[in-house]
Amino acid sequence: MELETLTLTTSEGVAHVQLTRGEQLNTMTPQFWEDMISAFEAIEKDGSVRAVVLSSTGRHFTAGLDLNSATLSQGEDQDEARRAYSFTRHLKRLQQAFNVIESCRVPVIAAVHGACIGGGVDMVCACDIRLASDNAYFTIQEINIGIVADVGTIQRIPYLLPEGIVRELTYTGRKFPAEEARSFGFVNRVTGTHEETVDAAFAMAQEIASKSPVAVMGCKTLLNRGRGMTVEQGLDYVGVWNAAFIHGDDMKEAVSAQMQKRPPKFADIS
Incomplete structure (x- = not known):
């Protein structure tokens, strides 16, 4: 470039x-x-x-x-x-x-x-x-x-x-x-x-x-969007967000890594 x-x-x-x-x-x-x-x-x-x-x-x-x-x-x-x-x-x-x-x-x-x-x-x-x-x-x-x-x-x-x-x-x-x-x-x-x-x-x-890229992306999105929302709207939005993203592999990997006392390995966001 x-x-x-x-x-x-x-x-x-x-x-x-x-x-x-x-x-x-x-x-x-x-x-x-x-x-x-x-x-x-x-x-x-x-x-x-x-x-x-x-x-x-x-x-x-x-x-x-x-x-x-x-x-x-x-x-x-x-x-x-x-x-x-x-x-x-x-x-x-x-x-x-x-x-x-x-x-x-x-x-x-x-x-x-x-x-x-x-x-x-x-x-x-x-x-x-x-x-x-x-x-x-x-x-x-x-x-x-x-x-x-x-x-x-x-x-x-x-x-x-x-x-x-x-x-x-x-x-x-x-x-x-x-x-x-x-x-x-x-x-x-x-x-x-x-x-x-x-x-x-x-x-x-x-x-x-080193953290889950999906979770970090979600945190940034929720923090940015939350500035224009009421608390109730923000809670609704995070519920929809996690309903869509929480079932991926990152949470499983994060928990497994903690239990096995090793650094987690997360896939890139394609």
Whole structure:
């Protein structure tokens, strides 16, 4: 697969998506959005993948949108209604680059170091778990350039932080350092250097990869869907889910492995 702004590798059930424009602070060019969609579409098709680590190179995780190549106006030769439609269609494509992270059937762990700015916050909010180096910080940058964050932060971060903190960060655009982020549960842990953070992300991904891929997929689906459901609706949904999936081989294998004191071996999802 030809990817210009990131790489995708897979080993022992863990896929690694790594941003590779470190010298350019991993800013998000037009090609970046297409590369993200392509990478996660490939992950979705690969039944051997059971977890994903998302990391980057260089001094910073990402400085967000590449302003030099940003296209804020679409369809300039059209009337206002058609220009608005063109912009909306363009924006939907950008949103899809992070929707594929959230909808990915396997958990995605972000390993963040240095600055995670603007679109970077949108991106990591779509991940299941965030780990951070001790020099990491997050900034909802959009307010500082006079726009509203529009590729996922405002929709997802209220599920990850208290409302007052969400509003403060959104309105002020201030830095949100790693330790403060950890204290509010936005990151699961702060783990020293960039390399240590990536190592910790892989260790967690490998632990997840050792579990039943059917059960992990079910847990992620239920957690995502449950945000829009009442408790009663969620209970009904998990009942239907388990009625469909619980009779497979994974539960038998998990129980047998525990009784025989051996690691379980689960088939890939085809």
